[in-house]
Structures are given as C-alpha cells and as structure tokens.
Amino acid sequence: MSLLFKSPLTRSARRFTCLTRSISNNRPHFPCVEAHALRESHIRKSGLSSTSSSSDDGPEPPYARPNPKSYHVYHDPSPLSLTYASLLPSFDVAYETWGTLSPRKDNVILLHTGLSASSHAASTPTNPSEGWWEKFIGPGKPLDTNNFFIICTNVIGGCYGSTGPSSIDPTTGKHYGTNFPILSIFDMIRAQFRLLDHLGVKKLYASVGCSMGGMQSLAAGWLHPERVGKVVSISGTARSSPSAVAMRYAQRSVLMADPNWNNGFYYDGLPPHTGMKLARQIATITYRSGPEWDSRFGRQLRQLPSSSTPEESGLPRTPALCPDFLIETYLDHQGEQFCLKYDANSLIYISKAMDLFDMTASTLKTLNLQAHRPSTLSSDDSSSVPPSQVMHKTSHSKSHPPPVNPPPYLPDLAEGMQPLAHIPTLILGVQSDILFTVEQQREMADALRMAGNDGVSYYELGGVWGHDTFLLDVLNVGGAIRGFLS
Amino acid sequence: MSLLFKSPLTRSARRFTCLTRSISNNRPHFPCVEAHALRESHIRKSGLSSTSSSSDDGPEPPYARPNPKSYHVYHDPSPLSLTYASLLPSFDVAYETWGTLSPRKDNVILLHTGLSASSHAASTPTNPSEGWWEKFIGPGKPLDTNNFFIICTNVIGGCYGSTGPSSIDPTTGKHYGTNFPILSIFDMIRAQFRLLDHLGVKKLYASVGCSMGGMQSLAAGWLHPERVGKVVSISGTARSSPSAVAMRYAQRSVLMADPNWNNGFYYDGLPPHTGMKLARQIATITYRSGPEWDSRFGRQLRQLPSSSTPEESGLPRTPALCPDFLIETYLDHQGEQFCLKYDANSLIYISKAMDLFDMTASTLKTLNLQAHRPSTLSSDDSSSVPPSQVMHKTSHSKSHPPPVNPPPYLPDLAEGMQPLAHIPTLILGVQSDILFTVEQQREMADALRMAGNDGVSYYELGGVWGHDTFLLDVLNVGGAIRGFLS
Known part of the structure; x- marks a missing residue:
C-alpha cells in the first residue's frame, strides 16, 4: 500500500481506478475509502522527517511549518x-x-x-x-x-x-x-x-x-x-x-x-x-x-483509464460507489x-x-x-434615532425601493x-x-x-x-x- | 459511561448538556462526540440479547429484526x-x-x-x-x-x-x-x-x-x-x-x-x-x-438545563461547539x-x-x-415522432407556455x-x-x-x-x- 503512494503515476491511477467489482477475497474494494489510510501512512512518513520544533517527533501538516x-x-x-x-x-x-x-x-x-x-x-x-x-x-x-x-x-x-x-x-x-x-x-x-x-x-x-x-x-x-x-x-x-x-x-x-x-x-x-x-x-x-x-x-x-475501459460487450458500464x-x-x-x-x-x-x-x-x-x-457611541449617541422613526426618511429611490417582504427582525x-x-x-x-x-x-x-x-x-x-x-x-x-x- | 445510557433522564441530560468548558484533566469534553461511543456501547449491549438468526452472536440494529x-x-x-x-x-x-x-x-x-x-x-x-x-x-x-x-x-x-x-x-x-x-x-x-x-x-x-x-x-x-x-x-x-x-x-x-x-x-x-x-x-x-x-x-x-444556566454575572453565555x-x-x-x-x-x-x-x-x-x-415499443414504434417535430404540436396554453430558457438536454x-x-x-x-x-x-x-x-x-x-x-x-x-x- 505505502509503495503505491511513492509513485505519482501509481497514485494517480489509484485515484481514478475505482472498480468496485475488482474482487480480492471475493469482496469488492473501494479506493476512495482506502485513500484515507494511504493518506495517513503518507503523513506518518513525511512527519518523521519534519523540522518540527515540538519536543515530540510527531508528524506535522504543512500549515504547521509556516515560512515567517x-x-x-x-x-x-x-x-x-x-x-x-x-x-x-x-x-x-x-x-x-x-x-x-x-x-x-x-x-x-x-x-x-x-x-x-x-x-x-x-x-x-x-x-x-x-x-x-x-x-x-x-x-x-x-x-x-x-x-x-x-x-x-x-x-x-x-x-x-x-x-x-x-x-x-x-x-x-x-x-x-x-x-x-x-x-x-x-x-x-x-x-x-x-x-x-x-x-x-x-x-x-x-x-x-x-x-x-x-x-x-x-x-x-x-x-x-x-x-x-x-x-x-x-x-x-x-x-x-x-x-x-x-x-x-x-x-x-x-x-x-x-x-x-x-x-x-x-x-x-x-x-x-x-x-x-x-x-x-x-x-x-x-x-x-x-x-x-x-x-x-x-x-x-x-x-476510465484506458486499461480498464469496458469491453465492447454491449453491456452498460458498471457504475462505481x-x-x-x-x-x-x-x-x-x-x-x-x-x-x-x-x-x-x-x-x-x-x-x-x-x-x-x-x-x-x-x-x-x-x-x-x-x-x-468608544464612549461617544454609547446608547445615548445622537445618531441613535429609533429605526421606526427613520424608516421613511431614508433614501429609497427607484433602484432602492423599500423592502416588499422584510424579515420580522x-x-x-x-x-x-x-x-x-x-x-x-x-x-x-x-x-x-x-x-x-x-x-x-x-x-x-x-x-x-x-x-x-x-x-x-x-x-x-x-x-x-x-x-x-x-x-x-x-x-x-x-x-x-x-x-x-x- | 454505560450507566449513563441506562437512565433516560441521565441520557437526556447528556444530550442537552454541552458545556465545552467543563474541564476534566484540564481539557474540555464534547458530549456530542462522546455520544458516538455511548451509542456503540448501547448497541453492543442490546445486540447481545438480540434474537439474531445469524450464527454469529453480533448485535443487530432494529431493521434486522423485521416483523413479517x-x-x-x-x-x-x-x-x-x-x-x-x-x-x-x-x-x-x-x-x-x-x-x-x-x-x-x-x-x-x-x-x-x-x-x-x-x-x-x-x-x-x-x-x-x-x-x-x-x-x-x-x-x-x-x-x-x-x-x-x-x-x-x-x-x-x-x-x-x-x-x-x-x-x-x-x-x-x-x-x-x-x-x-x-x-x-x-x-x-x-x-x-x-x-x-x-x-x-x-x-x-x-x-x-x-x-x-x-x-x-x-x-x-x-x-x-x-x-x-x-x-x-x-x-x-x-x-x-x-x-x-x-x-x-x-x-x-x-x-x-x-x-x-x-x-x-x-x-x-x-x-x-x-x-x-x-x-x-x-x-x-x-x-x-x-x-x-x-x-x-x-x-x-x-x-440550558436549569442546573447549568449561566450565573447572573452579566457575562454573555459561552457558545458551545x-x-x-x-x-x-x-x-x-x-x-x-x-x-x-x-x-x-x-x-x-x-x-x-x-x-x-x-x-x-x-x-x-x-x-x-x-x-x-414490450417489443411493440421498440424504436420503430409509431408514437416515436422525433421531439423536434412535435415541439409545436403540443398543448401549450396560457398556463402551460413553452419554456423560456429550456436546458440544452x-x-x-x-x-x-x-x-x-x-x-x-x-x-x-x-x-x-x-x-x-x-x-x-x-x-x-x-x-x-x-x-x-x-x-x-x-x-x-x-x-x-x-x-x-x-x-x-x-x-x-x-x-x-x-x-x-x-
């Protein structure tokens, strides 16, 4: 599995090959689900070589290595x-x-x-x-x-x-x-x-x-x-x-x-x-x-990758999950x-x-x-006219008509x-x-x-x-x- | 934890008490996350007493016990x-x-x-x-x-x-x-x-x-x-x-x-x-x-449950995650x-x-x-007039006008x-x-x-x-x- 991740080509193939009917042990597999474990394995590996300043050697994602x-x-x-x-x-x-x-x-x-x-x-x-x-x-x-x-x-x-x-x-x-x-x-x-x-x-x-x-x-x-x-x-x-x-x-x-x-x-x-x-x-x-x-x-x-295009069998392509x-x-x-x-x-x-x-x-x-x-803007500020009083004073115009169905709040x-x-x-x-x-x-x-x-x-x-x-x-x-x- | 689940009262309190700042070991806890583990524990218990017809004694959710x-x-x-x-x-x-x-x-x-x-x-x-x-x-x-x-x-x-x-x-x-x-x-x-x-x-x-x-x-x-x-x-x-x-x-x-x-x-x-x-x-x-x-x-x-309503301190209620x-x-x-x-x-x-x-x-x-x-409905069926030809024959009316912006398909x-x-x-x-x-x-x-x-x-x-x-x-x-x- 981890080898797959090392090769960009194989990794790409992994992402775009999702044949739910490819069966191992008679069970389908799901590359989109396996991707989570593969990603985790990748993080573990890259983390061990990180220049973490933490006392712990744990892996770190990229945002934890900012460039100040x-x-x-x-x-x-x-x-x-x-x-x-x-x-x-x-x-x-x-x-x-x-x-x-x-x-x-x-x-x-x-x-x-x-x-x-x-x-x-x-x-x-x-x-x-x-x-x-x-x-x-x-x-x-x-x-x-x-x-x-x-x-x-x-x-x-x-x-x-x-x-x-x-x-x-x-x-x-x-x-x-x-x-x-x-x-x-x-x-x-x-x-x-x-x-x-x-x-x-x-x-x-x-x-x-x-x-x-x-x-x-x-x-x-x-x-x-x-x-x-x-x-x-x-x-x-x-x-x-x-x-x-x-x-x-x-x-x-x-x-x-x-x-x-x-x-x-x-x-x-x-x-x-x-x-x-x-x-x-x-x-x-x-x-x-x-x-x-x-x-x-x-x-x-x-x-589909050319290697896995459906045969010319007349059968419809099988959808993937x-x-x-x-x-x-x-x-x-x-x-x-x-x-x-x-x-x-x-x-x-x-x-x-x-x-x-x-x-x-x-x-x-x-x-x-x-x-x-600022204290000048406390509730007794002169600009604090109750909205009910200014409702009709505002600059409504043809392109700014008053609201037709205003929300209650x-x-x-x-x-x-x-x-x-x-x-x-x-x-x-x-x-x-x-x-x-x-x-x-x-x-x-x-x-x-x-x-x-x-x-x-x-x-x-x-x-x-x-x-x-x-x-x-x-x-x-x-x-x-x-x-x-x- | 599992005891909590046995009492409906306590269970309800669990769901509605989400004090992220309740700290044990100086760390917040999250009842909505703990709920997943509690549910799992509940399923395990109820499952062991299920009348499963499976050879396995594993737990079964309710839909697996239909009433035929x-x-x-x-x-x-x-x-x-x-x-x-x-x-x-x-x-x-x-x-x-x-x-x-x-x-x-x-x-x-x-x-x-x-x-x-x-x-x-x-x-x-x-x-x-x-x-x-x-x-x-x-x-x-x-x-x-x-x-x-x-x-x-x-x-x-x-x-x-x-x-x-x-x-x-x-x-x-x-x-x-x-x-x-x-x-x-x-x-x-x-x-x-x-x-x-x-x-x-x-x-x-x-x-x-x-x-x-x-x-x-x-x-x-x-x-x-x-x-x-x-x-x-x-x-x-x-x-x-x-x-x-x-x-x-x-x-x-x-x-x-x-x-x-x-x-x-x-x-x-x-x-x-x-x-x-x-x-x-x-x-x-x-x-x-x-x-x-x-x-x-x-x-x-x-x-909030009455036991955890915020003190009358004048402080705003702390939002929960x-x-x-x-x-x-x-x-x-x-x-x-x-x-x-x-x-x-x-x-x-x-x-x-x-x-x-x-x-x-x-x-x-x-x-x-x-x-x-049915074979009578194969492609040479007499009703199969190409849509382009019937477009103007259909019963569009005032309440059924032709589409203004029809999708290309x-x-x-x-x-x-x-x-x-x-x-x-x-x-x-x-x-x-x-x-x-x-x-x-x-x-x-x-x-x-x-x-x-x-x-x-x-x-x-x-x-x-x-x-x-x-x-x-x-x-x-x-x-x-x-x-x-x-």
Whole structure:
C-alpha cells in the first residue's frame, strides 16, 4: 500500500481506478475509502522527517511549518479581551501589505479574508506565489496599489501565522487545542486594530471584505465608526442564517467525529485529515451553485483509464460507489487538496464565529462589546434615532425601493447596525449564492437605510458561480469596488 | 459511561448538556462526540440479547429484526435481470395493501416510496402504527380506499423485508454486503411488476410516487406504458441534477469513511451508526428549506438545563461547539433518530440508484433496458415522432407556455420520455425544494409535452417546507392528486 503512494503515476491511477467489482477475497474494494489510510501512512512518513520544533517527533501538516519570512508578524504582549468573556494573554497577527503607505497614513485599505484564507491575498517580493485575490490587487487593479496601501491579515483563530488553536498557549507551554477560547468576528477586528495602532494608522480609507470578510468589514465599522472611512461587504451577511449554520454544523460534525480529532488535541499526533476532507466536500457544495455544475459537469462520468475501459460487450458500464460522476471527482479532489492545508480546529473555531455573527440589537446587547467601543457611541449617541422613526426618511429611490417582504427582525437589525449609519457602504451579493443568499444582501442594505445611512451602494450579480463569484468575477466585483472606492 | 445510557433522564441530560468548558484533566469534553461511543456501547449491549438468526452472536440494529406479520412478502424464485448487467438469483418484495381489489382488478394504485421508507405508508390492522403517508390514504382521503386498492412495496435494495444488501445471498449463504449488484430505479419497477403479475394485476389504474417515488412512477410508465393508466410524480425528477448527486455523494462519503462500514461487510459486527448519523444530518439539510428554518428556529439557542444556566454575572453565555443553536439540535436529533433505523448499505445503493436516474434518450440507450420492454415499443414504434417535430404540436396554453430558457438536454429528455406520450401525467413540485428543484419539475412537464403528451397536469406549490412538502401539505398535494385521479 505505502509503495503505491511513492509513485505519482501509481497514485494517480489509484485515484481514478475505482472498480468496485475488482474482487480480492471475493469482496469488492473501494479506493476512495482506502485513500484515507494511504493518506495517513503518507503523513506518518513525511512527519518523521519534519523540522518540527515540538519536543515530540510527531508528524506535522504543512500549515504547521509556516515560512515567517513570507509575511510580517505583529506580536502584542498585552491581553486581548474577547466577546465571550475570556481573553488571550497575548497574541500574534500575521499580515502582508501591498502599495505604499502615504506620509499621512490615510490611504490604508484593510482587507479581510474568508474562512480559510491566509494573509497572502496577492504575490509579494518575499512570496511570489499567487494570492487568493491576485487579480484584484496591484497597480491599476480594483484595489489599486498606485493609490492605496493594502493590509491583509490572517485572522485570530487561523493557522497561518496568527494566534489560533494550533498556537502554543504561553500559560501552559502546550498547543491551545480546544482550550482556545470561543471567538467572535468582533474579536478578529480587535486584534486587527491593535495592529493598526502599532502601525500608527488612525483611520482606514476603507474596510473591505468578502464572505466572512464582509462580516468583518461591517464589524470594523461597528466597533470603530470613527476610524473607518468606507465599508465594503461582498457576499457577506449581517446575520448568519439558520441554513448557513446548518451547513457549517454538518462540516464541524464530520470533523469532530474523526477519531484523530481527539477532542481537539491532535497536534502531537495525526491530524483529522479524513474529517477535514469530508468537511471540505460539504463546504464545496455551498461555495458553488447548481447552474454552474449543470454547465460544467452535467451528468458526465469520469474517463476510465484506458486499461480498464469496458469491453465492447454491449453491456452498460458498471457504475462505481466511489467517485464516478465528474461532480463527485470534483468534490473528492477539492477535499483532498484541502485536508492537510488547514488546521481542523481553526475551521471549527472560525466557522463557529461566523455562525455567531448577528448584528441585531437584541443580540449585540447580550455580548461583551459595548465596553470596547468608544464612549461617544454609547446608547445615548445622537445618531441613535429609533429605526421606526427613520424608516421613511431614508433614501429609497427607484433602484432602492423599500423592502416588499422584510424579515420580522429587520427593525432589530437596523437598530443594531446604527453605528454604521454615517459610513458609506457598498453591499454586493450574488443571486446564485446559496450560503450568503441574495435575501441577506437585501436585508443588509435595507437595515442600513432604515438606520439612516443614505450612502448605501447596492448591487446584485447574476451568473452561475454562487458564493465563489467574489474570487472569479474580476470585471463586475472589481468594477463595483473600484467605482465605490474612487 | 454505560450507566449513563441506562437512565433516560441521565441520557437526556447528556444530550442537552454541552458545556465545552467543563474541564476534566484540564481539557474540555464534547458530549456530542462522546455520544458516538455511548451509542456503540448501547448497541453492543442490546445486540447481545438480540434474537439474531445469524450464527454469529453480533448485535443487530432494529431493521434486522423485521416483523413479517405486519406486511406481506412475495418471494420470487426466478432471477431478476438488472439494468447494469448482473442479476439477482431470486428476490423478495415486501408489500402492504389498503382498500379492496375490484373483481376485475382494475382499481389498483401502485404507490412508490422515497429513499428510506418502508411499505408501511399507512396503518393496517396488523400494524396499527402511523405510516409515512397516513393522512393521504384511507376512506375519503386523496388515495381513497373506498375506490382504490393501494399497494405499497419496500423497494428492492431496501431493508424492510425486500431483498437488499442486508439480505442473505442464496449462492453464498452470507449477507450480500457490497457484493450486492448496483441497482437502477428501473430494477425496482421490474421487481414490483413481478409482484403485480403474481397478484394478477394486468394494468394499474395509476402509478403514484413522491421524491424517489416520482422517479419510479415515471419509470413504471416508461417500462410498461400499456400497464399504467396514469402517472403521478410529486417532487420527483426525470434526470438527477449534479447538485443532488453532490449532496447524496457527501452522505455516502461520510458513511463509507466510518470504520464500522468495513467496505460494506458489517452485518456480523457493529453497524456504521456514526456515519449514518452524519449522513442523515446532511440529508436533513436538503429536505427542508431555509425559509422554514428561519421561521421555525431563527437564531434561537437551546434551553440550558436549569442546573447549568449561566450565573447572573452579566457575562454573555459561552457558545458551545456541540449543538447549541436550535437548528443544530434539530439536525442532531434527526441524525440520532435515523442512524439505527435504516441499513447503511441500503442508503448507499438506493441513493446511487437515484443519482443514476436519467431519462434522456442518450443515456437510456446505453442501458440494459430495451430488452425488457414490450417489443411493440421498440424504436420503430409509431408514437416515436422525433421531439423536434412535435415541439409545436403540443398543448401549450396560457398556463402551460413553452419554456423560456429550456436546458440544452430538453430535446434529449423529450425523446427519452416518449414512451410516456400517451399516459395522463400529473407533475407537482415545490418552489422551495432545493433537492428536486422547481426547474426540474418544469423540465419534466416540458419534455412530456415535447414528446407529444397532451395530458400533462402541472402544478407548483409555494410555502416553506421544501422537499418535505409532500409529507406535510395534505390540502394542496392531496387535492391535486384527488383531482387528477378522479
């Protein structure tokens, strides 16, 4: 078995040969299931040669061997207080930058990432590999480095250089694991603003983010309205829906059921790679849309290796229980690519932070947040006009009509979002997005307008790419951002 | 731990107490993860006292202890040839009936089930427990037992009395496991028609089914157009979409990754109950719709047991990584309820049969089907007018306009569905269904009309129940069926 893994050719053959009727001991075998054990054997071998700094010789996945030369790390020795009542005694924030900071430090765009992204949004001299938003950042691009100084961080809770569950807890000298505190989106912002303080950036030109980054972008404006010039939320939400919670819960469930997860304490052993693969397969379903798969894969089957094409017997090809339709091989591939790239606990903690994100006033009031906002923005702030009173004052127009069937919590959301009432905000969403639905884009725009914000730009995109549109549609997503920022 | 399981009270406390910060050995624990081991311990204990007929003393889940007095079993000693080139040497079909067979045997409705249902569609004298379509079957109900004799079977491949992977292979004396042949929806129909032959039923008054049952209903009309009077498809499809394949693939993947699955040979040991629970959680997401969850659960959290309500400290409640939002506890509960009720291999084989279902002519031609259709319906059948020629002859009207954006495979689908051209057909779908989308309902109706069928009744329902509407909306689903059948 382990020999198979050493040869790329044989390995590839293993993946694409799934003849459930190939019988040994009169029993079928399942290469897609065997792949889990093969992967484990591979991790064991590569782990023994890892340059782990741990006292244990246990194997480590790639994210545990970061290249600190490819990004900056801001270490803050002071505690970071958190939304849910505990704190981090100290923390690191990994970050990268593009463009030139102006002498007045007034050209800064803070770019927020989605769930599993690193700070590497675009290539840099120290890390020339392509970033996750390569086509959006650079001279003349939507985030134009001729004008702006762009900062992107790895979020707190992540595993790409910032403090997260895989980090060493300074109070114990061991990996945090699930002793890591539950995080909120607001906590990510607090850590980022400590970095901005360190860099001497008093006010952002704009806070920009996609997906979970859209949540962060709103949270930045909410926590620090005086320090955020503009807010951009692409395919984000102000209130995670039960459907999105359900889909992320399914991912966490399969991950936590992997015996390797070991209640989150796997850093000296094998990571829950099988659970991660299965979780990523589920996630991938939520990232694209049915119409894209219709046109891209349809009901096509994978090509069989020439050695195993069915005989010209007139018999139909026997379907396999392992990946057989192209859509299945696509999900399998996405899971396989991801399962060792990202820390399982980071996925659990950050996806939970997304679930918890809810800007309705009734929820925000229960959180440990008010103490961390400037006192000028307490509840007697002059901008805090009850939403019922501003409902008819807002700038509804032909392209911004009042909502026809507003959700019952809209006034509550408007009240919660009132600190953003004076920040020009771009909301952009995608009609084929099943994770951050277009209804959620509309409710964000409506809530901001109800809160008295007359600077809301709102766009919906069509197309078949679903949630991932923000990674793919440079023309339309990039165009809207360029127009809004200039 | 095992003591916990013996007390229902303590068990309930276990499920609803998920304090991730309750620390033993300074590490959090996770009741939702421990539940898997507790369940396993429970199965081991109950299994040892099972009345297993197996030579092995291994535990058996409830479906392996059927009550043959509560349904009929038709045993057919002759082989059943299958779509994908192999055969079953003999087979059983479990079935139940309601109403009275007319002397001419011309009042029979064959009711087809969804994926995991048994033949117990409604209560009977020998099994008074509520059936899965209880409100639809009975005197004066949509399937009116004053007029009709209704037959419902457990499909071939299932685990409720019909031959499936958990059955004993007569050629080896052992459970089939994954030596069971790959099935198609057409194979299920073939087995059912062998039962009809046995009962002396020459022609069905109607073939009725929901979800996978809708596929079967169409397949019955396709294989035996001369023996099917009317076809009803509720929330079915004529061609599984890549999205639906993706969602079922995700379920099979988590199931097959459960070490207990053991390549499908677990019948003498422990069933893959954890994989089944995780798979059912994913399935449940596809059965309902976001809008229902918005109104039913919103973002509500579970109630904490009174012993563990947070102190009045002013601190926010600490979120748990185990089920905490009501939507999470709902998915957890659905998975827990299902995981020992149904055979894992049946789920794998039947969900695969659903994925494979595709009535486009180009696919049907590759299958081992034509030999099993009456020779009068070969390709030179007079009803086989090319769809391109009938496109403009069909009964499009104001409520049945021609499709605006037909999928590119529509003519292919119309050609494939041509054997149904002369069978009055009811297509009913639900706009909030994410598994069998409304677009698929429209394409079925359009394809039938293109094939020359001028007896297509077509309805779409609104509402928030998604795919499960067929189980819940007696008024509208039942009303459409009643009107169509009378």
